[in-house]
Amino acid sequence: MTVINMNIKTITVIVIAALCLMPIGIAEERHTGYVTHHHNQTPINMITEERHTGYIDRPHHEINLSDVEDNHQTGYIIPPHSMANNTVVVTMNVDISQNILTIEDMTLRPDTTTTVPIRLLNSTGVGGGTMTLTFNPAIANVTSVVVGDFNIFAPDYSNVDTGTLRLTYMKSGAGLTGDLTIATVTLEAVGASGSCELGLSAELINAGGNSIPVNVDNGIFNIYNRIPGDVTGDSKVNICDAVLLSNYVSFPNERETTYKLTIEDNANVNGDDKVNICDVVLLFNWVSFPNERGTTYILR
Numbered sequence: 001m002t003v004i005n006m007n008i009k010t011i012t013v014i015v016i017a018a019l020c021l022m023p024i025g026i027a028e029e030r031h032t033g034y035v036t037h038h039h040n041q042t043p044i045n046m047i048t049e050e051r052h053t054g055y056i057d058r059p060h061h062e063i064n065l066s067d068v069e070d071n072h073q074t075g076y077i078i079p080p081h082s083m084a085n086n087t088v089v090v091t092m093n094v095d096i097s098q099n100i101l102t103i104e105d106m107t108l109r110p111d112t113t114t115t116v117p118i119r120l121l122n123s124t125g126v127g128g129g130t131m132t133l134t135f136n137p138a139i140a141n142v143t144s145v146v147v148g149d150f151n152i153f154a155p156d157y158s159n160v161d162t163g164t165l166r167l168t169y170m171k172s173g174a175g176l177t178g179d180l181t182i183a184t185v186t187l188e189a190v191g192a193s194g195s196c197e198l199g200l201s202a203e204l205i206n207a208g209g210n211s212i213p214v215n216v217d218n219g220i221f222n223i224y225n226r227i228p229g230d231v232t233g234d235s236k237v238n239i240c241d242a243v244l245l246s247n248y249v250s251f252p253n254e255r256e257t258t259y260k261l262t263i264e265d266n267a268n269v270n271g272d273d274k275v276n277i278c279d280v281v282l283l284f285n286w287v288s289f290p291n292e293r294g295t296t297y298i299l300r
Contacts, residue, residue: 098122101131101182102217103198107227108189108235113143116187116219118167118200120180127207128152128170131182136196137163140221141188148181155183175207187221195222228269228299229283233262237299242284249280271300 100121108114118133120126128150133142142165147153150169157165167183198219204212229237231245245267247259261267267275269283286297 098124098215099126099204099212100215100217101200101202103133103185103200103219105220105222106187106198106235107222107224107230107237108187109225109227110189110192110223112235113186113188114235115146115184117148117184118182120182120204123175123177123180124212125175125177125206126171126180126204126212127175127209129168129202129204131167131169131200131202133165133167133185134197134199134201135163135187135221136194137161137190139189139191139194139196139223140198141190142185143188144186146184148183149176150180150182153183173207189221189223191223193223193225195220197221226265227263228266229286230266231261231263237283237287239287242280242287245275245283246280249275249277269299 101118102121103118104116106114106116118131135142137160142157142160145155145157145165145167148169150171152170152172154168155165156167159166165185169182198221200216200218202214202216204214206212227235227237229241229245231241231248234240244259244261248255248261248267251259255261264275267279269279269286272278282297282299286293286299289297
């Protein structure tokens with residue numbers, strides 16, 4: 001048996017044959033594997049070009065490939081020539097860029113609410129399924145759920161008080177593809193401060209009743225008395241706040257009319273107790289480059 005471990009996903013190939021030379025190829029960046037035969041290890045190096053192949057001349061072996069960061073990996077085994085008694089069973093790895101169940105990070109002030117969609121990105125043809133959202137009931141609460149793209153929908157609120165919301169959803173006919181919304185949830189900040197994970201789990205089914213692998217991207221729910229950058233007062237920090245703050249700074253004569261800030265205390269995002277172009281630049285960069293939030297761009 002040959003097992004190729006892809007960091008997140010696994011390709012399993014079972015080959016029943018006599019001694020043979022079997023190429024194994026990985027079309028990725030650079031990976032190093034080890035062929036285990038008794039207590040010996042032989043390194044195999046594979047360097048990115050269109051496709052490279054490593055050869056293994058032992059009948060029983062295991063290859064472990066580590067540090068694979070690509071979202072999509074490909075593996076294959078090709079016997080060098082036809083052998084009537086060969087049996088090859090291949091279980092391919094899952095493309096983790098498909099069927100992504102996700103919920104956004106949210107930051108609220110105490111005793112406020114906001115709506116957040118639970119989305120399914122890059123669906124490959126989902127006809128229905130079940131989904132569970134978990135949270136800390138001492139920090140967050142679900143007050144309502146609105147149906148998304150599936151026309152048959154049943155929310156189960158029976159365990160919301162203990163931090164679990166369960167949804168069942170389905171669409172008659174062909175499965176849905178592309179970026180979908182399963183539901184839109186209203187979340188309430190019930191604590192004075194703190195944070196908790198918005199945990200997702202799901203089972204996806206296609207129109208034929210077969211399971212579809214799902215990838216999960218959980219969210220974080222935060223409660224703060226002050227949300228730096230939220231000048232519109234909607235408990236979110238996004239491009240709307242950056243535009244309003246820019247106009248507020250640029251047109252001082254209209255600060256109390258056209259460009260009035262809903263929450264002025266959130267305008268000073270760099271912590272110098274002043275509201276000026278420095279705050280505008282920082283807020284715009286924080287919105288524009290989410291991968292650098294908390295490092296290059298920190299709101300205070």
